[in-house]
Amino acid sequence: MIELALISGFAAASVRVATPLLLAAIGETITEKSGVLNLGIEGAMLAGALAAAVGAISLGPLGGVAFAVAAGMATSAIFAAVAVGARADQIITGTAVTLGMTGLTGLGARLAFGDAGAGLTIPTLPVLPIPGLAAIPVIGPAFFSQSVMSYVAFAAIAWATWLLFRTRWGLEVRAAGESAAAARAMGVPVTRRRVVATVIGGAFAGLAGATLVLSQVGTFTEKMTAGRGFIAIAIVVLGRWHPIGAGLAALLFGAATALQYTFQASGSAVPYQLFQALPYLLALAVLAVAVGREKGPAGLAK
């Protein structure tokens, strides 16, 4: 029984850790499908996190979510203006946007909450067990007893798959990502599609930031995304540029991370740094074995 409780707890932790990564990775999948590599999603996540905290304090948790989406979109719009509009190098632009947002959110947090930080007084999103399903052993706690943001993330997998592969808009976005010239020749407004895909990616990054604040930590702290945006980019590759793949890769990463906390806390002779490196080593192994020569959109970052 104790074993089962441990496994259930571990499974729930895996999904919880995976949720922000998954949201960001789905957004980035849409962005990359349009041919844009946005390293600025780390910054968009941070902006979303701060906006979620500010919004939740004044308007409640749902207000926080709305603020976060808007902040993520605004951050990505800056990126899109520079990297897509002015066609500046995407890698530098993304790095700079993340750097700038790290600073801006730091400044903003001090303005909003003072030097002491926000505390844990922000209204948060509760865990919403789904009646019936939540009672299933292991699966229930993992997938049906999570915060609403996890359900949003699951739904986003289906929605993004539909959007990319079942709509005209998705077809045009994917064409823009494969070959801007060919897409243009076939009448696709490439720049517009890329900008919108990037801004949608930003909205998801904002949601990811909101998840950290509103359904995990309950407050904003500087740099609290701690590199999750970059992990999300790796997850997009691991997921072979498909929302379902991103879902699996995010779960893998979430499980590896949850595992590392469990291992560390279990106390062993193995240096804990090995556990810290575990998710990344696992990702490399999966890349080698399962992804390999899979290439992304042919026009990515061009």
Added chain:
Amino acid sequence: MLTLSHISKSFGATLALDDVSFDAAAGEVHALLGENGAGKSTLVAIAAGRMPADRGESRVVSRERTPYSPDTSDDSRPTTRLSLVAQHFTSIPAFTVAENIALAAGWQESGKALGVRARETIARIGLPLDAEAVVETLSVQLRQRLEIVKAMASDPQILLLDEPTAVLAPREVTELLAMVRAFAARGGAVVFISHKLPEVFAVADRVTVLRQGRVTLTGRVAEQTPRSLALAMIGEAPAQPERVAVTPGGTRVHADGLLLRPERGGTPVGPITMECMAGEIVGIAAIEGNGQRELLRAMAGLPEITRVDGTLRVSGAVGFVPEDRTTEGIIPEFSLTENFVLGRVRERWMDWGLLAADCDLALAEYDVRGGNAASAASALSGGNQQKLIFARVLSRQPDVLVAEDPTRGLDLHAAAAIHARLRSAAANGAAVIVHSSDLDEILDLADRVLVMANGKLVTVPAGASRDVVGDAMLGLPTP
């Protein structure tokens, strides 16, 4: 239906079109001829609204006489539909045929519904294609066919075809020309661009010739001769150098029971048994995807081709001219010198001054025009890029020269220059193996013709007729 009046267009210093007027009427096929760079593609791009003209007016008039300006907004979308098959493919290689058609035709369907509509449309147009096939797995012919299907899918009334036959086999050309005639017969207007005069005579009602951006001739095809068109295009017909009879020397290439693993997997190519002597031009006639690529690349020693079985002996230095100059032959942003020395330098350090001087000499010798040793290769026209590749390969005096489709997309002049180079290479003692998608070129050029079909060499009797060779290429039994 389509009227272009007094169009001028320049790119920087180049005047691509100079006061050109052109029209195509319903029910008519109007051929557009001209040398490389004459302005044909520019003209149809302007007609299709892909590019603005500097001066002049482009009008598409339907039978209801609705005025059309290419860049009008959606609400004044013309009731007359116009489709362009551009010279360079505009399909997305990673997409399926159906997705490409949907993209070009503006369809909203996806999934099963898309597959159904695509299959119906393909059937209606009458150019068979597998709707679910991913484009990058298709042969060049099928990709060209897809371009045409894409254009036809939106049920156009005006069809602009920019060199649609450049990569097709004779039988496919015939099919396409028949489709074009049928389209015109249904009341459509066609603009047809080609470098191949017989096609023009076979399909067109009227012909317009451009030369350096100006119209030098417009008239009924029936009133023209190949010579009159050539004169209008280039001022004079290119001189065909005399065939010098060469006595073949020793064996340079020897293949026996050769089995090769294809680049994309599948059943091995072969077994192939053949040889080629010094001083001889062996022509390989084949349709794209029948194993000639593997054979030629194996002879050229490219590492991606692996031998499964049999022997292949190639003696001496090999020169190789790849079929696609833009992806395998030339680095556009590199200078002519840098492109010229690719694969030539053996010294550890480069003396660029000396190399540039070598390059300049070779540019003169091989008549490469449009730039000097320091200019970027992207500044050269396709024909001149091809000449540069020949300069690189031949100035090393290879013992064996392997050339894949060396005149694809080139005009008469440029093609004649390349032919002369191939002949003189043979005359200088090289064993020359050349493949072409243009059967006439092979028949004209080669001392010996070998046909490849389904990965095997098919022997055709010496002096076989064009039709016999063409059928062999399609894998049909030879008499």
Added chain:
Amino acid sequence: GSETSAPPAAFRVALVTPGSIADAAWNAGAYSGLQQVRDSLGATVSHIEARTPADQEEALRSYAAEGYTIVFGHGYEFQQPAERAAAEFPKTIFVITSGQEVVGNVVPLIFRIHEATYLAGMVAGALTKTGKIGFVGGMELPPIVLGYEGWLQGARATRPDIESRVTYLGNFDDAAAGKEAALAMIRLGVDQLHHNADAAAIGLFGAAKEQANVYVYGANADQSALAPGHVVGSAVLELPRALLLIAREVQENRFTPRVESFGLESGVIAFVANPELQNRWPTGLAERVQAARDSIITGTLIVAGTKTP
């Protein structure tokens, strides 16, 4: 002997922190100390954040070159850069918090935080139902390890068979990671949690808030408000007081280079119990803690880490 020159016309004090001053703990405390130095002593102050050894040494040198009277290097890692810089700038006093030794004008401030965490550990050992306690550290830095060792020794003092778990996050920013680390411990039966992970530790408090019967012990500041009903007490480090003390001595020209070590006796280090939860303490615990505190202050009980410098 005192080599310090007469107080210069402008009394200027600088602080170099190894991380953001919005970390609600280590760096925030020092920054607040700097502000108090400005407000109480009328000093001209300046602050810079320097994360790498290269930047840290340069920051120390730049302040010294500009003639600052005191430069606080906030962390053990400033000791060696300060020693290198001090040789060239003898007029500036380099104060290294958690430093090691006096070298010329480089003086360390040593915080015996483990004396406070010992007391926290005692309470945890007495309160745990499961016999399992946990500690989450940002990185494996000396003051953090020392704090952990005090905590463990204290817990052993009240419950010898205690089972203890440690997790290092690898950073001080990732509050979500702090929460997951805490939850993983809770799943393994831990019901008393302590930390030294600055902002990342906020996640611990969040985790405790969601679980009945899980209690947290704050670090560096009185963190009782972070999870009402779940914070038993805090091992407090009054950095402002320490900074102010040194700065005042220098201003009043009575500073002598020495190893200044702050323990429970100084008031800079303290264990502050949360009165709201004190009703849960078993009878006699408060007295035992008080007695241990007294013994530590009088020196009859010495709390030392395995790696105490």
Added chain:
Amino acid sequence: MRLAPPSSNSRWRDVGVTAGAFGLGLLFLALFLLVAGFDVPLALGALWRGAFGSWYALTSATLVRATPLILLGLAFTLGSRGGALNIGMEGQFALGAMAAAWMGTHTGALPGVVALPMVLGAGMAAGALWMAVPVLLRLRFGVTEVISTLLLNFVAEAAVSYAVTGPLQEPSGIYPQSASLTMAARLPKLLPMSRLHLGLLIAFAVAVVMAVVLKRSRWGFELRAVGAGPRVAEVSGRIRAGRLLAVALLISGALAGLGGAVEVSGVSYALYLNLSPGFGFTAIAVALLGRLRPGGVVVAGLLFGALEAGAGGMQRDAAIPAVAVQVVQAVVILTMVVAANSGQRTANGND
């Protein structure tokens, strides 16, 4: 993903574009500070003083910071010219630093002429070895180096953390850092009263060598060909692109490792947890703004060194918080990249 390699004959225009972009960046910076409510003249003055205001600022702040940026920028440049993106310089830097710290504490009584090459060599070897993993993954499994090198950064961070609390920890076993390098294993100072060390000249030397190799050697030419047209290089140039690129990437890793070794041997004298403030990422911007030319990388590296030194000055003398400084740097980089890009495009005359 391939970066556009520079076209030839545009060096002076590039310099102009970069300089203009930098100026424009400063203009935007002033605007931002104004909007954020800071004292603009004071801040800009502090920026200038922090970077160039004194001999000390120039040599000890600007040039010391520029050194690793130049070395890592060159590392990125080499890979990029061959068409491979080394996003893992942060990790190679860390491994180089680790190896240098190990070697530099084990050279015993060896004199500097022997010890220094051993220290720097160890750093290069470690950087190359760390890069060997992505190279193998790419050659053997086709894994793109962009992601593998990125992931390895996190692993390297854990490795350093292990080293400084385990095998490389200083003898007392208390501090998470290595022992200090022997005096002989430290890079000599170039000037008295300054932290400027021989590493800057090493970086310059690497730039010169790289410029010559790229331009004049067959290997450099082949590498550029692989970067500009991998298929052309293989088919028409008979170049074994995979092998050539593997070598280039290993050298790139070695240079990033050298950056780490130089930082340990010239500045920190020991291995620490936070040795790099993100040099590996800033250097990408340095390399790209230097238009992937060794000379350009040197200039861009110096500009970025000055920007970071000046940022310190703004915190110190104008009380601009570190978070605002990050915004400032982002604004400058974004302006530069937009300006450099549009400058490049107008010069090329298309769109």
